[in-house]
Amino acid sequence: MPASAPRPWIVMKFGGTSVAAPDRWRVIADIARARLDAGERVMIVHSAIAGVSNLLEALPAAALAGAGEAAAEAVKARHREFAAAAGLDADALLAGIFDLIDRRTAGIGYSGEASARLRAELMAQGELMASTLGVECLKAAGLDPVFLDARDALTALNNADEARAWLDNGAGEDADPALQKRLSGADLVLTQGFIARHATGATVLLGRGGSDTSAAYFAARLQAARLEIWTDVPGLFSADPRLTEGARHLRALSYEEAQEIATMGGKVLHPRCIGPARRAGIPMEVRSTLRPELAGTRITGAPGDDAPRLKAVSVKTGVRLVVMEGAGMWRQAGFLADVFAGFKACGVSVDLVSTSETNVTVSLDPDPGLDQARLDRLRETLAPLCRVKIIEDAAAVSLLGYGIRRILHQLAPALEMFQDKPIRLVSQAANDLNFTVVVDESEGAALAKRLHEELISTAPEGAVFGQSWAELARPGAARPARAAPWWTDKRGALLDLAPQTGGLYVYDLETVSARARAVAGIKTLSRAFYAMKANAHRDVLRAIRAAGLGFECVSPGEIARVRETFADIRPDEVLFTPNFAHRSEYEAAVAFGAHLTIDGLHPLTHWPDVFQGADVILRVNPDRPRGHHQHVKTAGPKAKFGIPLDALNDARAAADAAGARVIGLHAHAGSGVTDADHWREIGAILARAARNFPDVRILNCGGGLGVPESPDAPALDLLRVDEELALLKKAHPRFELWMEPGRYPVAEAGVLLARVTQVKHAFGTRFIGLGTGMNSLIRPALYGARHEIVNLTRLGEPGAGMASVVGPICESADLLGADRLLPETHEGDVMLIAETGAYGAVMASRYNLREPAGEAVI
Ligand code: ADP
Ligand code: ASP
Ligand code: MG
Helix, strand or coil, rough: CCCCCCEEEEEEEEEEEHCCCHHHHHHHHHHHHHHHHCCCCCEEEEECCHHHHHHHHHHHHHCCCHHHHHHHHHHHHHHHHHHHHHHCCCCHHHHHHHHHHHHHHHHHHHHCCCCCCHHHHHHHHHHHHHHHHHHHHHHHHCCEEEEEEECCCEECCCCCCHHHHHCCEECCCCCCCHHHHHHHCCCEEEEECCCCCCCCCCCCCCCCHHHHHHHHHHCCCCCCCEEEEECCCCCCCCCCCCCCCCCCCCCEEEHHHHHHHHHCCCCCHHHHHHHHHHHHHCEEEEEEEECCCCCCCEEEECCCCCCCCEEEEEEEEEEEEEECCCHHHHHHCCCCHHHHHHHHHHHCCCCCECCCCCCCEEEEEEEEEEEHHHHHHHHHHHHCCCCHHHHHEEEEEEEEEHHHHHHHHHHHHHHHHHHHCCCEEEEEECCCEEEEEEHHHHHHHHHHHHHHHCCCCCCCCCCCEEEEHHHHHCCCCCCCCCCHHHHHHHHHHHHHHHHCEEEEEEEEEHHHHHHHHHCCCCCCCCCEEEEEEEEEECCHHHHHCCCCCCCEECCCHHHHHHHHCCCCCCCCEEEEECCCCHHHHHHHHHHHCCCCEECCHHHHHHHHHHHCEEEEEEEEECCCCCCCHHHECCCCCCCCCEHHHHHHHHHHHHHHHHCEEEEEEEEEEEECCCCCHHHHHHHHHHHHHHHCCCCCEEECCCCCCCCCCCCCCCCHHHHHHHHHHHHHHHCCCCCEECCCCCCHHHHHHHHEEEEEEHHHHHHHEEEEEECCCCCCCCHHHCCCCCCCCEECHHHHHHHCHHHHHHCCCCCCCEEEEEEEEEECCCCCEEEEECCCCCCHHHHHHHHHCCCEEEEEEC
């Protein structure tokens, strides 16, 4: 750089956590010093100490409720604590500000009023207090900062809207020669985020989280060489890392993509901060003060990767929907113009729009300025044009990335969870960067998690994705949040077992025992029955019985298998739960003396003699389908299982007439459930239904305990299930609780081994062919199930691109896994398909007259 060229400005913004303690300021000083040493000039823009803005925001309400003094004291205490740790005297340094806070708080108390202008003034004190303390910390670290009151540099835009003018304003972003001149002699400037000056001279705010925006304005005004946003996470992630452990670090993004993430709810960046940087062509970096050594996310105009690819999933809560209905309005020229004129007149800004012939639905972003009065005004304004309904508490879940239109088909499996829940609005942005669905707020986080799991969490590392949050947060931790699977330890033995042709299921009995014991260890359960349809291998059954579980059977064949395997089996250890079975099957079960579940009225009304004097359990359809795929949902109006809740009285009458005693109620809503409270909910439904059944003493809450499909998917915590069931038991102590898990004890214990027959490259896809396919494992074809697939021969070798793993069956659906990162793979390699201990061998067929995989235990 020629000696005469002015040294470039670097604007660095530090968020609340980054300034929360004196030792954080030492990190800030180090970061600033490195820039200064490199010949750059530094402007530090910072927030209030973490938590302080929230305290200040709550102050007026506290003052109005007569609790202003204590609330003000909490604000002061936080700064005294900081000062004490820094060896400073808060009461001396901040005397003027503390006094102002006290006077304003008292004033609100007397007058019973807190204007937006006054709220703005109060909240601004958070940044000003942090600044006063921060200057001292930087000096203590040997730096010599110039203090700039941000309000003297940033003038708020004219904003006609009262509340917004004070609380959520903007400022100019043009290059500012006067400011550049004023700071020309400075190397290091310290100023505040979030605050600016109104034309009247009063203080205004730039919106919650607005420090990012301040920094962007300053960067644009100073024509900075870089804008660095320092926060408590090392960059932007593919999902909020606090909610999704598997969220992947994003190494580089375009301004447009970062804008979408910020706008759609990724609060790491204020949505307004990207525009000024983009327009001024200033590169941005998002980095962590807690891990300054990490590179962070770089945001520029040309991030180098614009292949169609999903990069992030975000959720925005607190969204409102305005649903406008009118007959035939679509033919009415200007209808939309009239409607939107109404929004404009009321100062309500619209986010997403969807239209049909009779309905226009728009979403509104959460906005503190959008109060009830304004909504009422909107309703009145629109009333002459259409019927208006406002839906509160919605969440917008967005998928973000270039070319989203071309990858929509990948969403299908994740969107299936919406078969039973309403999607209120779908919107696909015209810029092809964003696909959003609006759902009920309570569903938002779960949907986002699910989409992230299905679509992003296992993407390979590269130019776009870095490590996961879990790996970065715990350096040295491997990506799988769970322990390494058993088959990595027993790899040698498995390689020896692998057959030359066809396939082989191998079950690890230690894992079966451990999982079965974990189920038996759910203290609140009186009984647990293993749903043996999942895996009926005799050695597996032995391990399960040894752990203390009974058997849930659905056919005479299964009962026979149990009786053959265990000569000493007691009828009480068997629970028979058939569906649409022949009369003779019930007769046999009653004769044997097994617990018997009836799941329709027909058996009771048509064969009463079979049940004369018997104790029976009724299977209820709780009308609450759950599960990882439509085909494993066993409740709801479309399921063939169970007695509808409103037919239970008829069932009771039929049981009475037959002379049978109903001693239990049962429901099983589906498989693959990972929410720990599910069985409590089912139990509560059954307990309610049991009010009309004086003899009921058993509630069988079903099975469906979920097993994670990918290494970083969340695992179900049985201790949490137990805690939830304990709540149920406490509320309904008269019932014993039963469960009947199938997948859980055996899924992870099994692997399917098969050798590679050949590799084909076609249309850019690498196909790896195995000696067996859907004839052995039908779950991927039937349920879209995802099973981890590894090359066991070359375990640990680096990935050599994506591959589709297929079998030899003449069906396009004979696809065991698509888009898997696998190493260079050769004929004869042993491939392992994980978590196939449940519903693997038992569902196998001889389709194409190919023998399915055999079974062995280890
Ligand atoms: P600061 O106080 O530094 O401004 P914020 O709390 O405003 O910090 O923003 C950082 C937080 O943003 C992170 O702690 C994280 O929980 C949240 N966040 C939400 N979505 C994302 C995302 N996609 N990537 C990174 N962080 C995110
Ligand atoms: N302190 C303000 C807030 O919490 C501004 C900011 O941190 O960006 O919203
Ligand atoms: Mg922030």
